[in-house]
Amino acid sequence: MAVSTRSSFQLKTSFLPCTILQLNRYDLSVLENEIRKTISQAPMFFAGAPVVIDLEKVQDLEGIDFLEMKRLLISNGLVPIGVRGGSETQTKAAGNAALPLLNLSKTTTVVENKKPVEEPEAQVSSTTRFINTPIRSGMQIYAKDGDLIVAAQVSPGAELMADGNIHIYGALRGRAMAGVKGNTEARIFCQTLDAELVSIAGYYLTKEEIQKLPEQNSMIQIYLENDQVTIKPI
Amino acid sequence: MAKIIVVTSGKGGVGKTTTSASLAIGFANRGFKTAVIDFDIGLRNLDLIMGCERRVVYDFVNVIRKEATLNQALIKDKHNKDLSILPASQTRDKDALTTEGVGEVLEELSKTFDYIVCDSPAGIERGAQLAMYYADHAVVVTNPEVSSVRDSDRMLGLLSSKTKRSEEGRDPIKEHLLLTRYCPKRVTRGDMLSLADVNEILAIPLLGVIPESQAVLRASNSGTPVILDQESDAGQAYQDAISRFLGEDVPFRFIEEEKANWLKRMFRFKEKEATA
Ligand SMILES: Nc1ncnc2c1ncn2[C@@H]1O[C@H](COP(=O)(O)OP(=O)(O)OP(=O)(O)O)[C@@H](O)[C@H]1O
Ligand SMILES: [Mg+2]
Numbered sequence: 001m002a003v004s005t006r007s008s009f010q011l012k013t014s015f016l017p018c019t020i021l022q023l024n025r026y027d028l029s030v031l032e033n034e035i036r037k038t039i040s041q042a043p044m045f046f047a048g049a050p051v052v053i054d055l056e057k058v059q060d061l062e063g064i065d066f067l068e069m070k071r072l073l074i075s076n077g078l079v080p081i082g083v084r085g086g087s088e089t090q091t092k093a094a095g096n097a098a099l100p101l102l103n104l105s106k107t108t109t110v111v112e113n114k115k116p117v118e119e120p121e122a123q124v125s126s127t128t129r130f131i132n133t134p135i136r137s138g139m140q141i142y143a144k145d146g147d148l149i150v151a152a153q154v155s156p157g158a159e160l161m162a163d164g165n166i167h168i169y170g171a172l173r174g175r176a177m178a179g180v181k182g183n184t185e186a187r188i189f190c191q192t193l194d195a196e197l198v199s200i201a202g203y204y205l206t207k208e209e210i211q212k213l214p215e216q217n218s219m220i221q222i223y224l225e226n227d228q229v230t231i232k233p234i
Numbered sequence: 235m236a237k238i239i240v241v242t243s244g245k246g247g248v249g250k251t252t253t254s255a256s257l258a259i260g261f262a263n264r265g266f267k268t269a270v271i272d273f274d275i276g277l278r279n280l281d282l283i284m285g286c287e288r289r290v291v292y293d294f295v296n297v298i299r300k301e302a303t304l305n306q307a308l309i310k311d312k313h314n315k316d317l318s319i320l321p322a323s324q325t326r327d328k329d330a331l332t333t334e335g336v337g338e339v340l341e342e343l344s345k346t347f348d349y350i351v352c353d354s355p356a357g358i359e360r361g362a363q364l365a366m367y368y369a370d371h372a373v374v375v376t377n378p379e380v381s382s383v384r385d386s387d388r389m390l391g392l393l394s395s396k397t398k399r400s401e402e403g404r405d406p407i408k409e410h411l412l413l414t415r416y417c418p419k420r421v422t423r424g425d426m427l428s429l430a431d432v433n434e435i436l437a438i439p440l441l442g443v444i445p446e447s448q449a450v451l452r453a454s455n456s457g458t459p460v461i462l463d464q465e466s467d468a469g470q471a472y473q474d475a476i477s478r479f480l481g482e483d484v485p486f487r488f489i490e491e492e493k494a495n496w497l498k499r500m501f502r503f504k505e506k507e508a509t510a
Binding site for chain 2: 135153157
């Protein structure tokens with residue numbers, strides 16, 4: 001534990017996973033309904049989640065009420081932190097609603113940027129992170145640019161993330177997110193599956209959905225098949 | 235070398251202070267020189283449960299601020315001369331405890347005592363982290379309910395990362411599960427998690443199961459920790475826990491409903507590790 005005498009703050013760089021809300025249309029009441037529905041399926045996942053509003057598909061629209069949209073997101077427990085991909089006018093309007101422009105990985109703002117989103121490069125497992133103690137509630141482990149191997153159990157309330165695959169030699173009772181930078185080839189392996197959430201490249205299954213599947217007694221692998229998270233015994 | 239034991243839980247009101255008092259007396263009665271420290275600054279409970287509240291003159295914070303010496307602040311237990319209590323202060327100043335200050339006090343105590351029991355405040359904040367920082371053993375007190383198990387699990391995460399041992403890369407702190415307020419009847423009815431459920435999630439060696447018992451309230455009201463009530467189920471369960479801590483292999487009691495036949499009651503859960 002740190003000592004009592006220290007400066008009032010510390011700057012640390014961090015990997016902040018955030019959710020991208022890509023607007024396909026602009027209709028606030030429809031949006032609100034759909035958001036409610038989505039969140040009810042995975043309340044733990046979305047509670048307090050930082051959200052970036054992606055305007056790329058509605059760039060030509062004028063008169064988006066950003067203040068109202070912000071209120072709507074906040075009242076549903078999300079934390080809007082900015083916008084991306086909008087036109088100059090939209091970006092300015094968003095800025096006035098205290099939603100700054102965020103330059104996240106993709107290029108933003110430029111109107112001529114109409115080319116389809118590039119497929120993320122396949123991730124090479126250059127580094128593997130290995131952990132052999134239990135991952136307890138409240139702990140968050142991220143394996144950057146590679147695989148994560150956990151030779152112990154993962155408690156409810158714990159969270160694993162990897163740019164590559166996740167291997168768990170134990171029970172998975174918390175959350176596991178593989179391919180968090182968009183690698184759709186990433187997989188999750190575990191001994192016992194009682195997870196709160198599993199996700200591959202942003203596609204996810206909630207606890208409820210997982211529990212509906214027949215119980216497995218062997219090792220399990222989780223992967224993406226036609227944009228659908230699939231769970232199969234090995 | 236003294237062994238420093240933190241009694242911790244995350245969740246409040248699960249029985250940390252009750253446990254700290256009984257463990258401390260248990261060690262002392264087995265002949266070990268023992269000190270028990272109240273880290274719950276501002277709430278001060280341990281002295282009440284130990285029945286020495288009227289003899290509190292100086293406290294932990296006074297010692298850290300060098301307003302009193304350790305010897306002036308330590309209170310000799312009325313039941314056992316090998317046991318001393320270092321009470322918490324009632325000043326609301328939680329920041330009065332510093333990492334170095336606590337370290338110095340523990341170091342000085344280590345010279346004369348065999349066991350030092352630290353009664354942690356609830357929560358996972360600074361106070362609780364200070365109580366665990368120097369510990370060699372952690373007794374994680376858990377009630378058989380989901381929120382308590384979750385908090386204990388969280389605490390176990392902190393124990394593996396936020397202690398001096400972990401920072402220095404030494405052997406990890408020894409973890410012990412103490413399941414308290416266990417009521418087999420309510421487990422059967424499905425109102426409570428079972429011992430097996432809790433064991434599965436926390437997966438650390440089981441030190442003891444203390445039944446829900448009227449004797450505990452009686453004991454705290456009279457200022458004589460329940461371990462001294464040898465007739466009571468909770469008192470006996472604490473005795474068993476002490477024996478296990480000292481490495482004895484003792485069967486678990488009070489984990490089945492009364493009616494169950496005695497063979498079943500003697501059913502043994504082996505502790506994974508001998509700890510002493
Ligand atoms: N085995 C038990 N059976 C019945 N009651 C119990 C038992 N253990 C503790 N209690 C009761 O639970 C209450 C809380 O106990 P205690 O003060 O020891 O908890 P604590 O974890 O120290 O609380 P805090 O977090 O506030 O410090 C007390 O009223 C105590 O009498
Ligand atoms: Mg207490």
